[in-house]
Amino acid sequence: MTLLTRPEGLTAEDLKLSRRGLGALTVGAAVFTGYAPAALSQSAQPIVTDTAGLEVGMVTCPAPDGFALPAYVARPEGDGPYPLVIVVSEIFGLHAYIQDVCRRLAKQGYAAIAPAFFVRVEDPAPLTDFQRIQAIVGAAGYEQVMGDIDATLGWASGQLWANDDKVGITGFCWGGKVVWQAAARFAAIDAGVAWYGRLAPSPTATPAQIESGRPYPVDLAADLKGVVIGNYGGLDQGIPNDTVAAMQAALTTAGATESGIKLYPDAEHGFHADYRPSYNAADAADGWARLTALFEAKLKA
Template sequence: MTRLIRPEGPTPDDFHFSRRTLATAGLGGLFFMGYAPAGLAQDAKPVVTDTQGLVVEDVTLPAPDEFALPAYVARPEGDGPYPVVIVASEIFGVHDYIRDVCRRLAKAGYAAIAPAFFVRVEDPAPLPFSEMSRIQAIVGAASYEQVMGDISAAMDWASGQLWARGDRFGITGFCWGGKVVWQAAARFAAIDAGVAWYGRLAPSAEASPAQVSAGQPWPVDLAADLKCPVLGLYGEADQGIPLTSVEAMRAALARAGRTDSRIDVYDDAPHGFHADYRDSYRPADAADGWNKLLALFESRLKG
């Protein structure tokens, strides 16, 4: 049984690796095709969203460092223009789960863009659990400034597309990408709403000074800088994100007067409860969180 219980990946004692993979056909070209084997549950039955009524494509975007940044795009057919949602991945990058999230957003009337933040070093998606230390090194190489630059590049590129509303941007992200949501919402005035799924809010108690420094800026220190409402969706049983850090973030939001942002905690939910290809998946909590995401984006991006 596979279980990813920490945003930055597990320690070797967290779970046993299953080599089973699920591949899907017909989508992609720049990206690994399938679900990240390092997180895939043995009995996984992932949600698969079809492309009927959608335009899906792999594109490359000019990043600020002149890197040709790959991204997966899903949007409704037609002229639009459609509000844009940036999708920040987990540590496994743009694999089938993230692409499916983009298609779900497109079915709801959004143009979804998932940048491949990690591929300057290597695509982590196809690597097995036995290579987890390598995956963590790849992810660790994606600095805050690089990631923010990639998000800026995705928004700039979208603003130049006739099918996109350049005045309506949202962001959502999962695990590692959940932390990115808080950071981006504090960085970019162009972002109108964010939904963070179980992203780390503060350094762990075991973090070394170097790890604390490398993870900055931490969301708990950014509450006063948020430029839009952020909804945090977290699990009570998340072994990597303790409720003490959730309460610290709630307190920071209260001190900053950010009554438009909040964190909802799901009873007994583990880390990764939205990830339908993992054994951590909790369908009811995932569906409830998704409905809350759609409600926030409807109110903030479609007006």
């Protein structure tokens, strides 16, 4: 099996969607419900969050380019309104792990929504060819992704059960970088939690790759509209510790005193992903506790 050690990739027991009590949710396109086979550990015992007390399902959000953007929604039953949390996936897209993260947040009282950023080209979730996955992810440029987040926010603002005055965002790997970018772009985002997303260009990146990866979080510290915290691994082979230090320094220089990064010295890339060999249960739990504390303070106060 190939180990994923970089946020953009290397240089399956299924869950069934519950359609019970969908309420205002509109069922949209079909979605892959297994764990991404490209990174799945055969010995993994992923956390599986049930749907008791929740309403879950697929919806579509009209994106600025006219695309009907699929998204997975999990929220508590009832009228709400509930604070909104956007969940940004890894390079594997909207698979079982990301869906479960949404349900975990819903169990904590949030309306969680995970857009399928990559499916304009192809759904990467069921694929095992890393070159193909990378090509799919590479096609999702910064403006498209920001447009998709704007579309998600716009769709949610029309749902009576969503409190769009209280908005958070969290993302993993590729999605971790997007958290920083979105928090710098959208004033509506009050709080973000980035899990090991790239902060600066890779030391081995070509000039073209560096340019295509802009804007980098290290250049956005002064533009953050809300509080963002990061959970990063000290053993991450794709995100050097010196870039973590550079991001922390940029936050300090920008006076973003509530924002900051915790570096887990014994954690690898993907340490929260409970379906991967890199999963570190203790550090994942601590990182989630940090997420919970921030969201409680900023989205429920």
